[in-house]
Amino acid sequence: MWSLRPGVLGGLAVLEIVVLGWAAPAAAVEVAFESASAASNHQRAIERSRDLLQETLTLYPGATVAVGHEGAIVWMAGFGYSDVRNEIPVTTNTRFRIAQVSEALTAAAAVKLAQEGRLDLDAPVGRYVPAFPDKGVVVTSRQLAGHLAGVRPVSRIERQKERPCSTPQDALPAFVNDPLARSPGTAFLPSSHGYVLLSAVIASASGQDFLACMEERILRPAGMSATVLESPAGRHSSLSRFYERAFLGMLRLAPPVDLSCAFGAAGFLSTARDLARFGMALLGGELVSPEYLSILFSTQKTGSGASTGNGLGWRISADSRGPRMSQSGRTVGGRSAIVLVPERRLVVVILANIDGDHLDDHANRIATFFLEPE
Numbered sequence: 001m002w003s004l005r006p007g008v009l010g011g012l013a014v015l016e017i018v019v020l021g022w023a024a025p026a027a028a029v030e031v032a033f034e035s036a037s038a039a040s041n042h043q044r045a046i047e048r049s050r051d052l053l054q055e056t057l058t059l060y061p062g063a064t065v066a067v068g069h070e071g072a073i074v075w076m077a078g079f080g081y082s083d084v085r086n087e088i089p090v091t092t093n094t095r096f097r098i099a100q101v102s103e104a105l106t107a108a109a110a111v112k113l114a115q116e117g118r119l120d121l122d123a124p125v126g127r128y129v130p131a132f133p134d135k136g137v138v139v140t141s142r143q144l145a146g147h148l149a150g151v152r153p154v155s156r157i158e159r160q161k162e163r164p165c166s167t168p169q170d171a172l173p174a175f176v177n178d179p180l181a182r183s184p185g186t187a188f189l190p191s192s193h194g195y196v197l198l199s200a201v202i203a204s205a206s207g208q209d210f211l212a213c214m215e216e217r218i219l220r221p222a223g224m225s226a227t228v229l230e231s232p233a234g235r236h237s238s239l240s241r242f243y244e245r246a247f248l249g250m251l252r253l254a255p256p257v258d259l260s261c262a263f264g265a266a267g268f269l270s271t272a273r274d275l276a277r278f279g280m281a282l283l284g285g286e287l288v289s290p291e292y293l294s295i296l297f298s299t300q301k302t303g304s305g306a307s308t309g310n311g312l313g314w315r316i317s318a319d320s321r322g323p324r325m326s327q328s329g330r331t332v333g334g335r336s337a338i339v340l341v342p343e344r345r346l347v348v349v350i351l352a353n354i355d356g357d358h359l360d361d362h363a364n365r366i367a368t369f370f371l372e373p374e
Contacts, residue, residue, distance in 0.1 A: 039074045042067075045369040046075045052369075053079055053350075056362055060352045061243045061251060062090040063359075066272035067370060068280045068347040076273055082240040082353065084251065093238045095226060095269045096351040097259070098336040099329025103195055105218055105227075105278065106264030107145045107296060107313025108287055109202050112217045115292045119205040121145075125197065128204040131169060132176050132197060139184050144198040145312035146300035150182035151175070151194040164232065165261035168200035168210050174261070188300075188308040195265035202264070210263055222281035224274040229267050230259045236269055240353040242333020254333035254354075266331055272349040279340050279347030297325055297342070314340075321371050328360040337363040346370055 039046065049065070057063050062080040066073055078090030113119035121142040125132050132139070143149035152175065165171045175193045182189050199210050206213040211229050219227050228236060242254040259267050281287050288296070299316050300308045309316060314325040322343040329336045335352040337360040348367045350359050 041374065042069070042074050042370060044374050045366075045372070048369045049075070049366045050077065052362060052365060053077075056358065057352070059245075059249075059354075060356055061354055062094070062240060063350060063352040064090050064092065064094060064096070064272040065366070066092070066276035066347075066349045067366065068276040069370060070345045071280055071284055073273065073276055073280075076276075082238075084241070084243070090240070090353075091238075092273050093226065093271060095228075095236055095239045095271055096336065096353055097230065097242065097266075097331050097334030098268050098270045098275065098351065099266045099331040099334050100192075101270075101275065101327050101329045101336040101338055102262070102264055102266050102268040103145075103329075104313040104327045104338065105214065105268060106195055106198060106202070107311075108278075108282060109214055109218050109264075110141055110145055110198060111292045111296050111312065112288050113202060113205050113213075114295070115288055119201070121295075125149075125201060128201045129169075129172070129197065131172050131200075135180055137180070137184055139180075141198060141201050142300075142312070143184050144194045144201070146308065146310060147188055147190045147194060148185050148300055148302065148308065149191070149194050149197075150180035150184045150186070150189060151191040151197060152178055152181040153190065154192045163261060164258060165263075168196055168203055168263045171196045171261040171263065172200060185303040187302060188310065192262065192265035196261065196263050199264035214264075218278070218287060221286055222274075222278045224270070224277055227268055227270040227274045227278075229263065230269050232256075232258050232260060238271075239269065243354045244333065245354070251354075257332045259331070266329060270351070272351050275336075275338055275349040275351075276347050279338060279349070280345070283340060283342055283345050283347070297323070324364070324367070326360060326364070328363075330355045335359045339363045339367045341367055341371065344371060 057079050061084050062082050064078045067075045076092045080090055082088050082090045082094045114121050122140050125139045139149045202213055203210040243251055244254040246252045297311045300310055314327055317324050325340040327338050333353055335356050337350045339348045348363045350363045
């Protein structure tokens, strides 16, 4: 159920495949609310959010937003095009690359396995993944999830290489034999390799394929029917095209990339609706117990006691309204942001089909709109 607002779409100049045009239209395709009664309590916040996105997303080919509050999605909208050349509008069913927001899903699965007694977050990783060699120091799953393990980041050259992977174990030879970049526990060092290794730990601890474990413990319980791992060979329905800016800001299709080795680091495709459901299920205790949710949301510290400002899969901040958990990501043809305000059971998700700037800032501003009295 969706409808075009008057004057929303059309009129975008398209110049073949390499150069598509200057910008997507700054207007939206808007869907019906999943909970009309809940939405009626947020009309001012919805209008302010719509105005913000129409103003700030003019350089985005396409984007989508979903806001969940107290267990109900109160607003969803699509902005611009999922396919610029063919003028196919973004809808709430459009799938996007969610990049590092994948880490929030992966960390939740690791903590769920800990709750089940299948994974000891503080045991050596080698207990679960023998292919990870002894480094002379203990590396744990908790450190991997908190980016404190010292596993080196992915290099630019590696990002440009295309190699297919069927399992997380297939991706390990690219980095497991390399020296650690930092001694574990001494410094916050974001590493996609670390989350790929955590994906292998999850598969081993669960005794399942990584995706099967994610589906059983996170995706199905949260009602995330549109969330899948991206596969070059897969045919993903409702998938957005991916874009980048070229010379003089002209829009063009992003080059093809193989993300099959990213797994729980940055490998998922999803919709704003699915991620809002994930956030609501997490805050509602449907995925992990309150005790284990506090593990996800506890600020990690280095061995010297310095706060990293990060939990497991989440950045942690606070304002006068209480703590906020957020995660954002960027990749070829994709940008993502999710914000949780646990004390108000509020979730805000924005996804886009280009690696643009400030999407996390927009998500935080929208969260603030929904926290203010009507």
